[in-house]
Amino acid sequence: MAELLDVILGGTFHAAVLFLVAAGLQLVFGVQKIVNLACGSFYALGAYFGITAVGAAIKLGMPPALFLPILVVAGLLVGLVGLPIERVLRTVYRRDESYQLLITFGFLLMFQDTFRYFWGATPRTMDNVYLAYGTAHFLGIRVPTYNLLVIAASLAIAAILGLFLERTRTGRIVRATAENRDMAEGLGVNASRVFALVFTVGCMLGTVGGALVVPSSAASLDMAVDLVVESFAVVVIGGLGSMRGALVGALIVGMMRASAISLMPEMEMLSVYLVVVAVLILRPAGLFGKAAV
Amino acid sequence: MSHSSIEIARPALLRRTMTLNGIGVLLALIVVMALLPFVASPYVLLLMLPFVGYGIALLGFNLLFGTTGLLSFGHALFLGVGAYTAAVFTSKLSILSFEVILVASALLSGLIALLIGTLCVRYTKIFFGMLTLAFGMLFHSFLYKFYAVTGGDQGMRVLRPLLLGMEWRGGKTAFLTGPFYYYTLVLFAGLGLAMWRITQSPFGLHLRAIRENAGKAAYVGVEIFRMRLSAFVISAIYGGIGGVILAVTTGLADPELAYWTHSGNLVFMAVLGGTGTFAGPAIGALVFVVLQDFVMAITQYWRFVMGGILVLLVVFMPRGLAGTVEMLLSRRGREA
Numbered sequence: 001m002a003e004l005l006d007v008i009l010g011g012t013f014h015a016a017v018l019f020l021v022a023a024g025l026q027l028v029f030g031v032q033k034i035v036n037l038a039c040g041s042f043y044a045l046g047a048y049f050g051i052t053a054v055g056a057a058i059k060l061g062m063p064p065a066l067f068l069p070i071l072v073v074a075g076l077l078v079g080l081v082g083l084p085i086e087r088v089l090r091t092v093y094r095r096d097e098s099y100q101l102l103i104t105f106g107f108l109l110m111f112q113d114t115f116r117y118f119w120g121a122t123p124r125t126m127d128n129v130y131l132a133y134g135t136a137h138f139l140g141i142r143v144p145t146y147n148l149l150v151i152a153a154s155l156a157i158a159a160i161l162g163l164f165l166e167r168t169r170t171g172r173i174v175r176a177t178a179e180n181r182d183m184a185e186g187l188g189v190n191a192s193r194v195f196a197l198v199f200t201v202g203c204m205l206g207t208v209g210g211a212l213v214v215p216s217s218a219a220s221l222d223m224a225v226d227l228v229v230e231s232f233a234v235v236v237i238g239g240l241g242s243m244r245g246a247l248v249g250a251l252i253v254g255m256m257r258a259s260a261i262s263l264m265p266e267m268e269m270l271s272v273y274l275v276v277v278a279v280l281i282l283r284p285a286g287l288f289g290k291a292a293v
Numbered sequence: 294m295s296h297s298s299i300e301i302a303r304p305a306l307l308r309r310t311m312t313l314n315g316i317g318v319l320l321a322l323i324v325v326m327a328l329l330p331f332v333a334s335p336y337v338l339l340l341m342l343p344f345v346g347y348g349i350a351l352l353g354f355n356l357l358f359g360t361t362g363l364l365s366f367g368h369a370l371f372l373g374v375g376a377y378t379a380a381v382f383t384s385k386l387s388i389l390s391f392e393v394i395l396v397a398s399a400l401l402s403g404l405i406a407l408l409i410g411t412l413c414v415r416y417t418k419i420f421f422g423m424l425t426l427a428f429g430m431l432f433h434s435f436l437y438k439f440y441a442v443t444g445g446d447q448g449m450r451v452l453r454p455l456l457l458g459m460e461w462r463g464g465k466t467a468f469l470t471g472p473f474y475y476y477t478l479v480l481f482a483g484l485g486l487a488m489w490r491i492t493q494s495p496f497g498l499h500l501r502a503i504r505e506n507a508g509k510a511a512y513v514g515v516e517i518f519r520m521r522l523s524a525f526v527i528s529a530i531y532g533g534i535g536g537v538i539l540a541v542t543t544g545l546a547d548p549e550l551a552y553w554t555h556s557g558n559l560v561f562m563a564v565l566g567g568t569g570t571f572a573g574p575a576i577g578a579l580v581f582v583v584l585q586d587f588v589m590a591i592t593q594y595w596r597f598v599m600g601g602i603l604v605l606l607v608v609f610m611p612r613g614l615a616g617t618v619e620m621l622l623s624r625r626g627r628e629a
Contacts, residue, residue: 035423098560099564099607099611103604105561107604109596109600110601112597228553232427236423273434
């Protein structure tokens with residue numbers, strides 16, 4: 001029983017972070033029709049920058065208990081890097097998707113060395129703050145309270161994003177642009193501005209996700225390229241372009257990994273890809289996607 | 294001079310100057326490479342071997358991407374299959390004959406492609422790309438996690454094979470830059486000619502028709518599924534053979550060969566050379582290998598430079614080197 005709960009909580013924690021990155025991927029794909037291979041780099045960027053930010057804050061004498069809000073703010077700030085990147089991406093919106101994939105692949109390569117330059121090749125950890133909030137006990141297991149806070153934060157971000165897209169005027173404009181860019185422009189929407197906004201928000205989702213995950217693990221050069229395939233798995237399972245799909249897909253991937261780790265460690269990633277393949281065979285458009293072309 | 298109705302539709306000027314679209318450039322390059330051992334250092338020759346491996350893989354990749362219009366982001370899978378076939382054959386089964394290894398890896402790659410392709414080629418565009426990526430990573434995590442079979446992240450050693458049933462004496466460099474170099478060049482030329490025949494055949498025409506307009510092609514009787522699947526299988530066979538050459542060159546088969554960023558590099562090479570042409574992608578492999586070696590010698594941050602080059606390439610030279618050469622030639626043609 002305790003073991004099962006452990007798996008569920010571990011899976012949910014992983015899913016919470018994965019959801020943020022996958023949501024960014026979905027948002028950008030939904031509106032700009034670009035599959036962003038650099039989404040994992042934003043995640044790693046958030047993680048590295050989060051370490052630096054918290055380190056600086058502690059040096060300034062801030063109490064360690066403040067580190068969660070610091071991480072969120074750091075993630076949001078560094079997410080602004082999306083703006084200049086979107087300026088470059090703008091050149092390929094109307095091109096073949098192979099070019100769009102390649103240009104984001106180019107960004108991924110550039111980010112890899114940027115991390116290496118600023119933070120070095122050895123993994124960086126953030127010590128002493130992970131357990132600053134203590135551990136929670138329930139039903140016979142101990143969980144770091146931080147993990148629960150991250151799950152809550154991720155749910156809150158999901159809710160805010162949902163409300164923004166469904167209930168606000170800007171959200172409606174974003175959805176209209178996703179549906180039909182030319183028509184939206186015809187009705188007076190400034191599509192360039194919508195694209196810049198969407199890409200930056202998508203980027204921030206990734207950086208905040210990375211910033212939130214880093215206290216519990218480490219920031220390393222591999223995390224960017226590894227996370228890309230994992231968030232790909234999420235969006236393929238959930239269906240490209242669907243937010244609900246990202247949520248469900250993240251939960252499935254998170255649970256699969258957590259249970260594989262405790263049952264059969266060799267199957268950790270293999271199990272995820274097997275689910276992806278199964279979904280693609282049975283429901284090619286994903287669980288919540290529109291029909292595949 | 295044109296073999297297909299699609300090409301007739303192109304402007305005559307472009308067709309005349311489409312230099313990289315023929316087999317000629319590739320064969321000329323191979324001839325130059327055959328003469329290279331007389332002037333170049335072993336270092337340069339050792340650099341040419343990965344190019345031959347990638348060049349062969351890119352010939353196949355181009356059939357899928359350039360000719361059929363399917364972008365695979367998991368093609369490194371087949372390079373991995375070829376490399377690990379070489380490793381298992383030489384170090385586990387003690388079968389050292391290079392010919393046997395080549396045939397086995399071609400068969401195995403083809404077989405795997407047949408299975409994966411049956412599932413993948415029903416989709417196009419980004420869905421095809423993501424599916425192939427998923428399969429590539431499936432294979433990678435198998436290689437990475439199952440130590441007992443694959444050696445995990447350590448990879449597997451690839452021993453020196455017998456060429457034409459003969460054992461070659463001498464050091465590793467002497468073997469690689471001598472007999473192995475010429476052997477692979479002949480292989481490159483042979484496979485290049487075979488690919489040229491394939492693209493010029495009615496089959497190749499079918500593939501181009503599918504790329505241009507799958508719906509119309511189906512309407513006039515092209516069996517889209519079977520054609521795409523065949524292209525996938527052929528490109529996989531080329532990938533497997535390329536992988537064998539890479540593995541023998543480095544003496545190692547490691548899981549990174551099947552990692553998705555390696556697939557990304559293959560797409561990089563193809564676009565660098567120019568996907569619309571026959572020899573472009575193979576030339577792209579050459580430029581990529583030389584460029585990467587050059588940049589790596591200058592800075593440890595070579596990924597940044599390569600990534601920057603890729604971004605600039607996509608923005609300013611989307612048709613690759615071949616397209617740019619073509620444009621320059623046609624501009625000169627117009628002036629003359």
